[in-house]
Structure formats: structure tokens, C-alpha cells
Amino acid sequence: MSIRTASDAVQAALEAARWAPSVHNTQPWSFAVSGDEIGLRADTGRRLRVGDPAGRELLISCGAALFTIRTAIRRAGFEPVVRALPDPDRPSLLALVRPGAGTGPDEHTRVLAGEIERRRTHRSGFTTLPVPDRLVRSLAATAGQEGAALLVLAPPAVEAVAALTRAAQIVQSEDRPRHLEVVRWARPPGSARKDGVPAGAYPHDEPRTDPAFAQRDYAWRHDWGNPADQAGSTSPGVVTVLTTAGDTREDWLKAGEALQHVLLKASAYGVSAAFHTQVLEMDHLRAFLREELCGGAHPQMIMRLGITFDDAETVRRPVGDLLS
Template sequence: MSTRTAKKAVEAALEAARWAPSVHNTQPWSFAVSGDEISLRADTERKLRVGDAAGRELVISCGAALFNMRTAIRCEGFEPVVRVLPDPDRPSLLALVRPGAEADADEHTWVLGGEIERRRTHRAGFTTLQVPARLVDALVRTAAEEGARLLPVGPHAVAALAALTQAAQVVQSQDRRYNLEVVRWARPPGSTRKDGVPAGAYPRDEPRTEPAFAQRDYAWRHEWGGPADQSGSTSPGVVTLLTTPGDAREDWLIAGQALQRVLLQASAHGVSAAFHTQALEMYHLREFLRHELCAGAYPQMVMRLGITFDDAEAVRRPVTDLL
């Protein structure tokens, strides 16, 4: 006798959504449930007013939550039915999601679902272990299945990306508003907050990669944070760009879903990701990347993929705070 119910699928989807990655772990989403339909809404009170004025990173974060919801519903034995941006008069309503027809999840979906709570964002150096090329190829195919493109970049492009990230970080570090916004989401040691970046999850000093990829200064004017590297490795890992053909809100949702699908599959193989969005937050630098490295496609994420043995703390708000 089947024990699957739409109610259980909805509960699983809400639980899974809260584990999605988000910029500075702002968790910029809220939900409403009507019957067996979930409304995914952007929580604009959690938007980065300085670093993400257009809300692009907020919507990408919500896209990652949407992919978790889809995956959880499949694991509960239903095909998810999704309507994105269903009401032009309600711009904060990003998607409507509900369990559809009964359908057994395949093995790959179960693997992704098992990584939702285990996946962690990494903010320091990686070990010397190499990410297998065949896994990188599989991640490229994974992103394509969601309508995005994951582009592993060559050595010269890696140097350019590192330089642009460093340039953006230098400029942003001179802006007090940027710094205050970042520090707002940096949790001090012993904090009981359920959002933001825990002190043990970001480096006290700049990770020593070659070339150097600047990291957010979550420890600005403080001595918080952990060690910056692992085993003396200076490898940046596999540097990638995630792009979409367009740059509307629908494209940002696609980018978020593709990003999370890539992250979960990478996590299942012991691979973590470090994000570098500084250059994407500056119009001219993002346009340079679009035209010179992305063949006209819109870069939505810069990330390094690598292997780490850190087990960073993860904090999330409970579902009751999100409804």
C-alpha cells in the first residue's frame, strides 16, 4: 500500500527549500501554502541593497530553493508541477509549485535529494586532490539540462577571472556601504542567529591560491574566521562560469536551478564549490566577461570547484519562520 501523499510532498519540499545556498546565506525567500500548492516568494527585506540592487543574486538564490523543492517532491513519489513568474502584477511571486501525478524517482534523483542537507559552500583553499575530468564533463551536461551553460575556463581565462575578481574586491573594499552590508551577514563566534555566514565558514585571511581569487572580507575589522588554506595547496581548483542566454528574471531562476543541480551532483562526488561574485556585481566588469569570455552569454556565477575535508557549520531558519 502506497504511503505517498501530497501533504508529505509539500512538507518535504518546504524542508528541502530552506537548505538551498544563497548569497551571504541571506535565505531571501518565503513561502505560502494553499492546499497542496506552494508559493515561492522573494523576501525583498533580505535583498542586498548595495551589492545586488537589481535582485539578480536574490532570484538566483530562490532558483536554487526551487530546484530543491522539485527534487524533494520527486523523492516523495510525485512529478512536480511548476509555474514560474505566474503573475506579472506580483513581482515577488517567483513560482507556484505543487505535486502532480505520481511517479517513482530514479536513482539519480535520490542521489541529489540525499545531498540537499549535506552540501556546503566552501570559502577557503582546496586540497591537492584533483576533480576528475569526467565529473566536470558530467556537471557541464547537468547545467545544460536546466537550460544554462557551465563553462570550465582555461589557464589564461582563469588568470583574467582572478584579476577581475581582485579588482572588484579592491574597489568594493573602499566602499563603506559594501563592507557594512557584508559584515551584517557575517556571524561572530558563538552567535545563535539562523542566517548569515558562521565564523567557522569563512577564512580569517585571504586564501593563498595561484592565481589569487579574492574572497569576501567577512572578517572586516574583526579577527573572526578560520584558516585560509589546506595542506599548503595553492590550486584554485576547477574554475568555471555559469551562464544563461538571456538576463531576465526567468533566466536568473534558470541559473539558480542549474547551479543547485550542479552543486548537488558535485557534492555527491565529494566536490565543493567556492563562489566569487564580486566582478558580476559591477556592470562594466560583468559586460567585459560577457563579451570576452562568455561569447555574449550572460555570466551568472563564477565558482571554483575542488575537494575539501572541512565540515563547515550550516545554519538555516526553521520552516515555521519561512511561512
């Protein structure tokens, strides 16, 4: 059934936004609807108070939701009108979005919208099937359209980032408050919770990639995880860093929009992403990465891109729980 009114477009956008990616699947957003305008708000109660004290990862997550809203509105036949960070006195109000002039969605928009519910985060190695260079260049151009940059790392830099990730994971696993914060978002088998990382969404054992990229220990002291996730998955994939020229709240929001645009386009070509944020949660390591490998640009996300045949489990909260 076609969508014909702005109200229908708003409802479609809300349904789509809940599928956006977020750190540990915290889904740190809420929405307020006034007429045909959506207010995107940061749910600060879901911020990682130890791992993300400044709210950088929270705003990146919300930026991904913002791009999803934009895409759904455009798919519904309207041009989205966005006011980002509209009120300095209400810092949790991140954007106001409404359907604008009517427009026919192009093929690119239809393809992206079709991947919103299909896209999944991967948490292990990839198959050895290559990601085409032409697609990688296209994904980098896509990030640029949203005001960010996607840096594709050469082999020596990949080794360095893998080593930094392993070091950060070791240190963080010994930091009890930080580690317990991660475990809080791990879901045991059979859990009815609609947020966090389900037990079937990560490998039981450490991924065997070369070089090795450390994964979060969601199954800490538990026999959880997917034992089959390792089969044939040994490639680290294409290792990239999403960067921005600045490091303000506006930049973080833009990074999230760029991230989701890249992820949806990659998904349309059968390419998944695995994220590694440990290094970026430690200021001195993030500064090292910026100066030594990112040419002074601010790293916002480290992600590996590759091909997998695993269908990872995921959960999302219903729209009713997101409205405020």
C-alpha cells in the same frame, strides 16, 4: 518512513528548500502553502540593496530553492508541476509548485536529495586532488538540462578572472556602504542567528591559491574565521562560469535551478564549490566578462570546483520562520 500523500511531499519540500544556497546565506525566500501547492516568494527585505539592486542574485538564490523543492517532491514520489513567474502583477511570487502524478524516484533523484543537507559552500583553496574531467563534463551537461551553460575556463582565462576578482574586491572593500552590507551578514562566534555566514565558515586569512582568488572580508576588523582552513588547501580548483543566453528574471531563476542541480551532483562525488560574485556585482566588469570570456552569454555565477576535507559550519532558519 515512506511518504505517501501530496501533503507529506509538500512538507518534505519545505524542509528541504531551506537548505538551498544563497548569496551570503541571506536565505531571501518565503513560502505560502495553499492546499497542496507551494508559493515560492522573494523576500525583498533580504535583498542586497547596494550589491544587488536589480535582484539578480536574489532570484538566483530563489531559483536554487526552487530546484530543491522540485527534487524533494520527486524524491517523495510525485512529479513536480511548476508555474514559474505566474503573475506579472505580483513580481515577488516567483513560482507555484505542487505534487503532480505519482512516480517512482530514479537513482539520480535519490542521490541529489541525499546531498541537500550535506552540501556546503567552501570559501578557501582546495586540495591538489583533481576533479575528473569526465565529472566536469557531466556537470556542464547538467547545467544544460536546466537552460543554462557551465563554461570551464582555460588557464589564461582563469588568470584573467582571478585578476578581475581581486580588483573588484579591492574596490568594493573601499566602498563603505557596500562593505558594511557584506559585514551585516557575517556572524560572530557564538551567534544564535540562523542566517548569514558563521565565523567558522571562512578562513581567517586570505586563501593562498595560484592564481589568487580574493575572498570576501567577512571578518572585517575582527579576529574571526577558521585558522585551520588553509592547511593543505592551495589549489584554485576547476574555475567555471555559469551563464545564460538571456538576462531576464526568468533567466536568473533558471540560473539558480541550474546552479543547485550542479552543486548537488558535484557534492555527491565529493566536490565542493567556492563562489566569487564580486565581479558580477559591477556592471562594467560583468559586461567585460561577458564579451571577452563568455562569448556573449550572460555570466550569472563564477565558481571554483574542487575537493576539500573541511566540514564548513552552516546555519538555516526553521521552516516556521519561512512561512507567510
